[in-house]
Amino acid sequence: MRLANLNADSERSAALQRYLQVRSDSLGLTRHLSPEDYVVQSMPDVSPTKWHLAHTTWFFEQFVLIPFNKRYRVFDEQYHYLFNSYYVSAGKMHTRANRGLLTRPLVRDVERFREHVDEGMSVLLKQSSPGHELLATVELGLNHEQQHQELLLTDLKHVFFQNPLLPAANPELATPPSAATASHVFEKGRNGIQDIGASGEGFCFDNELPRHRSLLQEHAIGSRLISNAEYLNFIQDGGYSNADLWLSDGWASVQRQGWNRPLYWSEDLAAEFTLGGQRELDQSAPVAHVSYYEADAFARWAGVRLPTEFEWEAAAEALPIRGNLRESALWQPAASTDGCRQYYGDVWEWTSSAYLPYPGFTPLAGSLGEYNGKFMCNQMSVRGGSCVTAADHIRPTYRSFFYPDARWQFLGIRLAKDGAR
Amino acid sequence: MRLANLNADSERSAALQRYLQVRSDSLGLTRHLSPEDYVVQSMPDVSPTKWHLAHTTWFFEQFVLIPFNKRYRVFDEQYHYLFNSYYVSAGKMHTRANRGLLTRPLVRDVERFREHVDEGMSVLLKQSSPGHELLATVELGLNHEQQHQELLLTDLKHVFFQNPLLPAANPELATPPSAATASHVFEKGRNGIQDIGASGEGFCFDNELPRHRSLLQEHAIGSRLISNAEYLNFIQDGGYSNADLWLSDGWASVQRQGWNRPLYWSEDLAAEFTLGGQRELDQSAPVAHVSYYEADAFARWAGVRLPTEFEWEAAAEALPIRGNLRESALWQPAASTDGCRQYYGDVWEWTSSAYLPYPGFTPLAGSLGEYNGKFMCNQMSVRGGSCVTAADHIRPTYRSFFYPDARWQFLGIRLAKDGAR
Amino acid sequence: MRLANLNADSERSAALQRYLQVRSDSLGLTRHLSPEDYVVQSMPDVSPTKWHLAHTTWFFEQFVLIPFNKRYRVFDEQYHYLFNSYYVSAGKMHTRANRGLLTRPLVRDVERFREHVDEGMSVLLKQSSPGHELLATVELGLNHEQQHQELLLTDLKHVFFQNPLLPAANPELATPPSAATASHVFEKGRNGIQDIGASGEGFCFDNELPRHRSLLQEHAIGSRLISNAEYLNFIQDGGYSNADLWLSDGWASVQRQGWNRPLYWSEDLAAEFTLGGQRELDQSAPVAHVSYYEADAFARWAGVRLPTEFEWEAAAEALPIRGNLRESALWQPAASTDGCRQYYGDVWEWTSSAYLPYPGFTPLAGSLGEYNGKFMCNQMSVRGGSCVTAADHIRPTYRSFFYPDARWQFLGIRLAKDGAR
């Protein structure tokens, strides 16, 4: 992440205000939960709600309060062990797969932990003459918290889906209005040498750097996301039983896990589970919760391919950051009603690019160097954010990444193809 | 279980009073818990507290209210699926290993379920002229609930032990007073043909029947349970690294699981985890939380053997039901201070008898026939109840049973040997 | 095993002659194999043919030649590690599950090992004045080798069954003549106090001792083994899909492993795989290759039960040792044509008795004490030998034992029931 890139005259009050806003957003997401809901871990990839709220708080304690405020009093020494996620160089940590075994600290203890850290942060941001490094680390911590806000929701969705009662994580969510899907066309992409990666303005993660030249072949890219109706065609055409369409590892996943539809679809293909509970499948909405293998097989079935992350970025760069993001308060993908090309929001889009370091990539110094770099193997780049991404958290150069068999995130499909048309 | 064995003139009011007492006891055990504590399942053998409270309630709904009261209104149709444990003939059920994935129903929903059923039961027990079968099934349901009261506590202990914070399930529990261990002697056992199994009075489970003749060889049996100090000697003499002392399957467990001390002991052998939190190891108290393999290896190390369940019963039959039971409010084993031989309470005692049907065994009719009989394979009989068994729930003929590698229950060791002395 | 029980005037020449006969029998069983056939281990329970031939030889080297002949030269020091099976006190050993990873020593090396040990044994048995302990240990070694002769064949059957080509381990085996099944009746068993276990004559294993009194209830026992036709009735009546008939652990095995017929039966229930290759299912022959769970479920379906091992022994004791044993050269079960009650041969018969020590049981001293005693947990006693047991290796008191889910041995069903008829 770029720590060096804050506006020099950002005022302390703006920093504090943003800090309090982001922190408050986290709690807002859990408004409809009861304490029992905060505890469960439905698979190793998923963390309990309680853990997300505590871990993001630990992040500020560990990387801001302790290094930048010598008088800061740690809330509870044992929380360091419990809520360190994967920063090996920061100390030992509780086993990831066992996060759901902890009934304590209680939700109210975690809330007090948050308050304690928020107070410390307020003091720090108000009283000190905040140096550049402090402000940069706070900004990193807020972006980190926003990432966990998204995870908190997608993890909750997975947890609630395990329950035969199919409860709603948020019973107040509106159902997206019914709308026709816009027609799908392939649009000529930018080719030749293109600048890729974050430029000098605003926050970015270290994995978006350095901005560098990349050579793009002639190609075209889909004007919108693939819809549920289109994905149903793939299913009904036998897509899941035709080995020819699948990568070898993908076919093995299909066989081993018995995949025959997106995660969260009902067996009769008529309904899907959402954060608002079980709902009728919206045929016009973008398909979500498919693995890379399924996205790739769909593209092969359609006779085309997925875009590279560079092709995606070249196309997205010129577009406004607008779409079905968290603030739309739908928390599920929806058909575009205004010609929006859906680059931002709805679903993270699988690209055909392995998640690898950019030429000349240098991770941050210290423990924060573990943030992104050590995951640059075995995963695929995804782009564009989803319906539970905060609008001020996404940008054209933003790279997220998942293992190719991941399905519990909002993950979907945009197509591309070689040649100009 | 014997359904035919109720005192014919038991009054309805007595039945109701007992019903309400047992039901209320269950809730009393959870007095110190928060909602988060009710949710977690730390291994497949363990069930969440919430599940225990709901399952025992379902038992009355399923086997009493529905068959005996045509006007009874089921609380929630979906609870049948969620809270059936293993009664295959009663319908489909939620996967046992996934009980900890359910955040809903909430604790308060389960409490309302309990109230609803308790009201139904009160009406039934007050208004009807309760037939013999009804009263017998209620008595079975109450014994069933008492079994789950014990499981609720041992499961909670296991759940809380997973937590590095080592919380107390009940912070009000007293520490047992320090006391010397009584001397251990072998006492001549009854031999020749002995009557084994429940006789005609009072409730019993079906697996205690029929009372039948059994031939006991000449033997002697230990005058008390093996203590922590004695078990420490075994450890310090290299018991866990001497393959000669172990059954083949036991040695495999030791290797695979890295056992080198009882479950819940600290690595330095100085402390143990209890329902009251982490405490200093009481050297005089009976050793607990050892598997059959460990009990058997200890006996071989001591040059003797474990008793058969028939030898145990022949010795226990004459003794009063007195000991460190749940009502002592210690909820951990303790040295005997009054010459008590510890047959009842403290720990269930491993016997060398496989848990098998008695000659002429007949399970109950219908779904309740699944209660005990279908587990008569691969398990060992244990006897005598523990420090979390209710005093009115134990008797000399009572057979419980566990797989030989189980350690999460209060399970301990009494010795025996061939010959008169 | 009883080491103390040899006829004092047994002559050396007789001992040598028997030694050479048993050793030669082992090689005779592999007459139709090619070197490739000796190598494979199809599951951890199965050992490669080569391993059986070497392990039995190691047994004589380790327990006879080294202790009894100071001038004996070990054939290859590394073989001790490779061919020790489970005698922990005799030294480290190669991991059991990895026996099939060894291409060396070659078959011809193992043959030379056998010759080397046979020469040493010949010298020892000819020249020394063989003491009682020597002769007793040799007798134990020969009984051990006979056990492995049976295992060698049952393991080969399992190995060849993995091969879609379904090859015959012995293409010269005759097909049993077609014959009607004798009628099945329940015969009154001996009850009251009976002497059980080996008496003073002839070889026995330590687990058959001591002879002791056992109390048998009134019962009746089936006049022959259950046939394939009868087992087909159970299948066709839905036996494998009716949970009521099964022990809980058995039902779990049925579900997990997808059992719906005996091992080695073809999917259409019309053929079975034998040591002579794939053959039409002989409806009159005793059913084989069923687990304890299946035997127990069949008995429950039939409204009766399996015999205890004591009931079995009381019935078998009076009968001549006659039946379809290895010398019949069928190597598969067959209908009785001469009124034989099938107690010996055809299949090992599951009993309802857990394999436990007899009262007063004492294992052999030293490493040989590991032979039987350490397996006395989690297994069920089986009785009577099978169609691949040598006739001079079986007797009424002989106890073998298997885990209740074992199916790869010749394991079958005899029924019993309570009461005189």
Added chain:
Amino acid sequence: MRLANLNADSERSAALQRYLQVRSDSLGLTRHLSPEDYVVQSMPDVSPTKWHLAHTTWFFEQFVLIPFNKRYRVFDEQYHYLFNSYYVSAGKMHTRANRGLLTRPLVRDVERFREHVDEGMSVLLKQSSPGHELLATVELGLNHEQQHQELLLTDLKHVFFQNPLLPAANPELATPPSAATASHVFEKGRNGIQDIGASGEGFCFDNELPRHRSLLQEHAIGSRLISNAEYLNFIQDGGYSNADLWLSDGWASVQRQGWNRPLYWSEDLAAEFTLGGQRELDQSAPVAHVSYYEADAFARWAGVRLPTEFEWEAAAEALPIRGNLRESALWQPAASTDGCRQYYGDVWEWTSSAYLPYPGFTPLAGSLGEYNGKFMCNQMSVRGGSCVTAADHIRPTYRSFFYPDARWQFLGIRLAKDGAR
């Protein structure tokens, strides 16, 4: 693979001669084996020797003889099922992980299968006027067979390593002469837009196509492979216990598998297992049998990185194909004695490039399209061939690929770094 790229005037006799040579080479590699050695599969990635010899033969039967010669008589219909590897569209196949369970067909049966197919191929190549597609498919089959020649040796090495006797697969292999390691320098690489991929001459696989432009950043590349001595420094500096050096998935592998040295090194780091048996570790020779994770961690420890596959190709393109290849008859890596930069032979070199399709990649038509394309996920590109690669089978554009945790192939390390020096 390029099927379109044969010299139009290649004569039939040359094709036949080459066919017979490659086929004979395969058998030559197994000269020192006994039948037992051909059977074992030591892990799912490994296939038995017998299987390699049969599968390559099946390839010619399936893709040449059946389609191109209507009168060809299939050798054994069942072999299609047994020896199809992963061509799903060509029909069902035997489970890969179970290849080691088959004792039949015997080695001599497989030899007869080879003779039968060789006769058919000879007839076809002599008599027909071989069309372009036939010759191209034969050439593909021969390259396929050469790949399996390498696998046959590396698989054998793995099989023999499981054996505590540590046998030699080829006892006639010479030990490489002792030699000093040349000095290691970083040499300026070619940058800017470079042409990557196979050009129009000679055979290539489909994954080397199409030749296309790639943009290389300024970089330098190591003048030779990393030696055992250099890797020892990494070990002795604590490389395996310093999480900072490792990718997250790599660190998980280190922990889970207990890696602390290259596969095949002895615990004391003084010896290594080779196809010639156990030998002293040659400090000057290139390190081999390290995973991608280890290669990557080594590079990070050294403060640099691995080359991309494009950087590697740009450097290798100008060099003669010369090095320690299979024909050197060492079959283990060795120090260069003549200034050779070791791009070819010794070890396949891990690159930092994920194995992905080139822009515009099109797989072959039909079943042969499964050859390479379906593996383009989760694997890393490796380059340059090894000490068991045939010299006429390697070229600068040749891409092989392995999962990042693979170690059983000859896999090693070349370094690179950003900037000109």
